[in-house]
Amino acid sequence: MRRFASDWGDLMIRPATPAAYQLLHHGVLALAAIEHNGIRINLNTINKRREDIKEKIRDIEERLRGSKIFKEWQRSFGSKMNINSRAQLAHVLFNKLGYEAANKTAKGLPSTEAEDLERLGIGFVTGYIKQAKLKKVLSTYIEDWTVETGADGIMHPSFNLHLTETYRSQCEDPNLQNVPIRDAYIGPLIRSCVEAHDENSYFTELDFSGVEVKVSCANHKDPTMMRYLTERNAQGQLVGDMHKDMAAQIFMLPKETMPKEIRQTAKNKFVFPSFYGSYYHTMAIDLWNDCVKYKHKTTDGVDLIEHLKSKGIRELGSKDKDVKPVKGTFIYHLQQIEQDYWGRRFATYDRWKKRIWEQYLRDGGISTLTGFCIHGVFRRNQIINTGTQGPAFHCNLQSIIWIQEEIRKRKMKTKLVGQVHDSILASVPKNEFDDFAPMAKKIMTKRLCETWTWINVPMEIEVDRAPLGGSWADKKKIEVA
């Protein structure tokens, strides 16, 4: 059964101030308008995509059938063989063929998640993962959207404010908040099915930049982090880049010539996990795996792991988290980095984490910047994150409320059609765009900061727009005054 926040006896959605109540009240109404507007699916495109994907799956399966591993699978399971059963695959790989699982699941079974399987370096498995991913998007997006879309071509996802523990929103039937984008092949495949409401409107996305990090600053007020988000040069460019700085420190490279992919690895496998409460051991393994997976190279073309060796880091170190980190291993190195990160670089942030946790233990709850009570049984990492995640979303929600009000007041034909935590989706008629975009930008970057004076670093947004007749997949960044 789906778990609702309200299932926990003493935990409930609890606006603790009039402003928080108003935010929920007007938020629900604005989201109802979005739900009513709905989002347009191009039925021709989605039908084409269905056939393309099915054909691709058939092709891959055809190839798989010729493989030795497939035949072993057939021998083991006979008529019970089901290519969609990961448990069967695990049995074949790890029991019959003697491969060693790279990881275990929570219940101690061998992991069959894509990354762990791919690490085995088996051709069959690579193909298997490919078709499994395609089946996932076929059922979750193509097939489900087809069912959810009415004859008018409009789909109406539900947005709720009362089901999430952190006071974020939730979206269902279908969930519009997990539409593929990272995979360069699958993202456009699915997003190309989503369009503006008519051929004279732009499909538009308004996206807060780094809103969670910025809202976290309002909580901890760490001067170093605030400087990263505030200090600009004469051209208006931010001076510092914390992801690049961390990449430089972790991989012992000069930041001036930092390759983009290495910065990305530091951002996704160290900086963000650190915010969410991960620690050096897990992060070291993830960083190391990324280096292997993406074959990272320094600007001189040296393999990043070889480069680390030249700097005295011989190996990853023991994956057993109970083993004390040994000098000369990457895990030991990460332990040093982490100590510096929380002990020196973001020491104020670190002290806030301790303070908020102690406050929670003392009072049995905390209150958020937007006036909500977080009350109930939580783990430490939940307490540290919950006061940031909710208010960050509330920046988006308050913007939605005001933008929706302006649309009504100005009798515009623009329709808000969705919302993804820190971004707003709209279908904007051609002749309204030059009014709409600056109006929305002003609300999201100016009015919000003037009203919520706890915001202590500048807010920025990115505006992306698809050409007329284009789709969500065609969105391009544009400059808005």
Place this chain on the structure above:
DNA sequence: TACTTCGGCGCC
């Protein structure tokens, strides 16, 4: 047949 749990995977 209907439901639950698990592992997996899509997003912020």
Place this chain on the structure above:
DNA sequence: AAAGGGCGCCGAAGTA
């Protein structure tokens, strides 16, 4: 001391 925050949906397999 513990060790990645928040969601929804899918299929397989087990259970009622």
